[in-house]
Structure formats: C-alpha cells, structure tokens
Amino acid sequence: MPDQVRSEAAGEGTTRFSDKAILIFLLVCTAFAVTAFLVLFFFIPYFGFQGIHPRLPAVFALLTGTAAVAVLAAIFLFIAAALRGRDVPFSRGLRSLAIKGLLPVLVQIGRVFGISRETVQHAFVAVNNQLVMAQVTDGRTPRRILLLIPHCLQYSQCPVKITYNVNNCKRCGKCPITALIEVSERYGVDLAVATGGTIARRIVVEKRPDLIVAVACERDLVSGIRDTTPLPVYGIFNQRPNGPCLDTRVSMDQVVAVLESVKAGRRSSS
Numbered sequence: 001m002p003d004q005v006r007s008e009a010a011g012e013g014t015t016r017f018s019d020k021a022i023l024i025f026l027l028v029c030t031a032f033a034v035t036a037f038l039v040l041f042f043f044i045p046y047f048g049f050q051g052i053h054p055r056l057p058a059v060f061a062l063l064t065g066t067a068a069v070a071v072l073a074a075i076f077l078f079i080a081a082a083l084r085g086r087d088v089p090f091s092r093g094l095r096s097l098a099i100k101g102l103l104p105v106l107v108q109i110g111r112v113f114g115i116s117r118e119t120v121q122h123a124f125v126a127v128n129n130q131l132v133m134a135q136v137t138d139g140r141t142p143r144r145i146l147l148l149i150p151h152c153l154q155y156s157q158c159p160v161k162i163t164y165n166v167n168n169c170k171r172c173g174k175c176p177i178t179a180l181i182e183v184s185e186r187y188g189v190d191l192a193v194a195t196g197g198t199i200a201r202r203i204v205v206e207k208r209p210d211l212i213v214a215v216a217c218e219r220d221l222v223s224g225i226r227d228t229t230p231l232p233v234y235g236i237f238n239q240r241p242n243g244p245c246l247d248t249r250v251s252m253d254q255v256v257a258v259l260e261s262v263k264a265g266r267r268s269s270s
C-alpha cells in the first residue's frame with residue numbers, strides 16, 4: 001500500500017499527533033487511577049478477612065492481583081497499539097473492551113483535565129481506525145464492505161427519499177450522495193443511509209458486512225462502534241459547516257483513501 005494512501009486512510013488525513021497524545025495521556029492516567037483503586041480495594045478489606053479465615057487474604061490478594069494485571073495489560077496494549085499504529089495481539093477483543101469499558105472512564109478522566117467528551121471520542125475513533133486498518137492490511141481482508149452514511153449528508157431541501165433505497169437519488173450533485181453512489185459503484189461496496197441507531201443496526205444485520213466504513217459525528221460513530229463490536233468499524237467524521245445534522249459534508253478523498261487501502265490489502269493477500 002502506498003505510504004500516502006496508508007496515512008490518508010489512518011484518520012483525517014492522518015491520525016493527528018494530538019489525538020494519539022490525548023488518548024495516551026488519558027490511558028496513562030487511567031492506569032494510575034485503576035492501580036490506586038485496586039490497592040485501596042485490596043488493603044481496606046484485607047485485614048478484616050484475616051478474622052474470617054487465615055487463607056482468605058491470600059485468595060483475595062490473588063483475585064485483586066489478577067484483575068489489576070488484566071486491566072493494566074489491556075491499557076498498555078492499547079497504548080502500544082496507539083504508538084505503533086500497527087496491529088497488536090488481541091486487537092479485536094481490545095477494541096471491544098476499550099469501547100465498552102474504557103471509553104466511559106477516559107471521558108470522565110478527560111473531564112477532570114478539561115478535555116471535552118467530543119475531543120476524547122475523536123481521539124478514540126482515530127486510534128480505533130488505526131487498529132481496524134492494521135487488521136485489514138495484516139491479512140484479515142474484508143470481502144463485504146458496507147459504506148454507512150448519515151441522512152444529514154442529503155441536501156435538506158431534496159424531495160427524494162433515499163433512506164430505504166439510496167438509488168432513488170437523481171444524482172443532481174447538490175449534495176455528497178451523488179459522489180458516494182459513484183464511489184460505492186466503483187469499489188463494489190454496499191452503500192446505505194441510516195437515520196438513526198436502530199436503522200443502522202437493521203442495515204448491518206441485513207448486509208452482514210466484514211467491515212463497515214461509517215460516516216458520522218463523534219457521538220454517533222462511538223455509539224455505532226459500540227453497538228457493532230466486535231465487527232470492525234472504520235469511522236470518518238462528517239463536516240458540519242451548517243451545524244449538527246444539517247447539510248453536512250464528508251471528505252471524499254478520505255472515503256476513497258480508505259477503500260483504496262482495503263483494495264490494496266485484498267491484492268496483497270490474494
């Protein structure tokens with residue numbers, strides 16, 4: 001895969017250094033917080049347990065220690081993935097664990113340091129994209145790809161209903177739907193428009209993709225990634241020149257770069 005395509009596919013142009021820095025900073029803080037919590041969790045009841053049974057403190061120490069090692073290993077593996085920008089062992093499970101267990105903690109820790117929820121979500125999606133693309137280029141090449149786009153990309157005054165059938169679009173070029181249809185045809189991928197999480201889930205069940213390339217805002221991308229885990233979702237942030245949910249835009253260069261990367265991964269694995 002050409003380096004330029006690889007870097008374009010990694011995020012908005014590339015995974016921004018600040019995204020990585022923010023996420024790694026929050027992960028390190030989380031590691032400290034988890035360790036402190038487990039130490040407290042261990043010592044406070046430890047002495048009380050001695051009164052119940054002499055072996056109970058040792059059993060409790062083993063359980064707490066195992067939990068600490070598992071959580072810290074997951075955090076440091078995620079940091080390694082963010083730093084290397086390449087696949088790491090257990091990356092599939094790691095993404096699931098991170099989106100379900102870790103992200104809410106990262107958002108709370110970010111709040112302590114004045115980092116907005118949206119900034120943390122943005123950083124998380126960018127690093128998630130790295131892991132997804134690393135899987136794609138490390139031999140686990142997807143065959144069925146779904147390009148899932150939000151309804152707000154459609155021109156708000158357009159009378160055509162494209163929710164159930166995107167091919168109803170007249171391709172007038174007033175909004176990005178024309179270009180997205182053309183790209184989906186060129187790369188042979190499914191294209192679907194979702195108006196919300198329920199419809200998005202239904203589309204995913206119907207199409208059964210191996211990879212989803214999803215366009216949405218930070219909040220919807222995070223909930224989409226969480227809902228479909230462990231299915232890999234590559235997230236592309238939409239642009240909102242008119243505010244949220246109205247006549248939004250998407251970088252077609254970025255969409256094409258991601259699909260080119262997948263195509264290159266297919267060629268190298270066949």
Ligand code: SF4
Pocket residue numbers: 154155158159160162169170171172173174175176177178
């Ligand atoms: S390209 Fe034209 S017809 Fe198609 S959805 Fe956009 S505004 Fe409607």
